[in-house]
Amino acid sequence: DTEVTQTPKHLVMGMTNKKSLKCEQHMGHRAMYWYKQKAKKPPELMFVYSYEKLSINESVPSRFSPECPNSSLLNLHLHALQPEDSALYLCASSQGLLAGAYNEQFFGPGTRLTVL
Amino acid sequence: EDQVTQSPEALRLQEGESSSLNCSYTVSGLRGLFWYRQDPGKGPEFLFTLYSAGEEKEKERLKATLTKKESFLHITAPKPEDSATYLCAVRETSGSRLTFGEGTQLTVNP
Numbered sequence: 317d318t319e320v321t322q323t324p325k326h327l328v329m330g331m332t333n334k335k336s337l338k339c340e341q342h343m344g345h346r347a348m349y350w351y352k353q354k355a356k357k358p359p360e361l362m363f364v365y366s367y368e369k370l371s372i373n374e375s376v377p378s379r380f381s382p383e384c385p386n387s388s389l390l391n392l393h394l395h396a397l398q399p400e401d402s403a404l405y406l407c408a409s410s411q412g413l414l415a416g417a418y419n420e421q422f423f424g425p426g427t428r429l430t431v432l
Numbered sequence: 433e434d435q436v437t438q439s440p441e442a443l444r445l446q447e448g449e450s451s452s453l454n455c456s457y458t459v460s461g462l463r464g465l466f467w468y469r470q471d472p473g474k475g476p477e478f479l480f481t482l483y484s485a486g487e488e489k490e491k492e493r494l495k496a497t498l499t500k501k502e503s504f505l506h507i508t509a510p511k512p513e514d515s516a517t518y519l520c521a522v523r524e525t526s527g528s529r530l531t532f533g534e535g536t537q538l539t540v541n542p
Contacts, residue, residue, distance in 0.1 A: 320475075347528075358519055358532035359476065372528065406475050413528040419464055421530065423475035 320424035339390040339407030348390040351406040397431045438533035453505040461525030468519040510540045
């Protein structure tokens with residue numbers, strides 16, 4: 317099973333709202349990722365978690381707050397977003413970040429976020 | 433800094449017309465070149481990983497090859513359902529990030 321699930325599929329929020337995106341995988345992967353993708357552009361890395369600890373933060377604004385409650389779950393908490401934050405938000409997972417680990421990243425279907 | 437360049441940006445084929453997509457890369461040390469397929473509004477779907485020059489992998493009508501400077505994704509006798517954006521990404525030896533190319537948008541007409 318190479319499935320990563322994401323909820324919700326679509327989200328519309330105002331600039332003062334607080335919402336969360338959720339991601340789940342049951343492949344036993346120890347690395348999980350959040351990406352942002354704008355139309356006709358490749359995915360852009362936001363955060364990487366390795367063994368439930370934040371490993372990489374690509375200088376993402378604090379209005380995006382990641383959380384990894386356990387090895388299967390990854391959340392992205394959203395607060396006071398701007399209209400330019402509207403995008404497809406993708407979650408991915410891979411076996412790990414270590415040199416010997418297979419590093420194919422498996423992506424979820426994404427959450428289409430619209431900020432009004 | 434890692435660089436990945438995909439060409440062409442867009443490719444339109446007739447059903448059954450074979451062709452190739454190119455991914456040129458510059459990394460200090462390659463620890464994997466990855467091909468993904470992405471349909472509009474969906475997440476990228478993993479296709480292949482290539483690790484060393486000379487390696488080839490096949491899946492249905494797709495065949496990926498790797499040299500020291502580039503990778504090709506060959507599409508043999510494509511069908512309309514092969515229409516998608518194909519993304520290439522590399523991971524360098526010392527890092528954990530993927531560097532993506534801009535993608536090739538493939539359209540296969542019936």
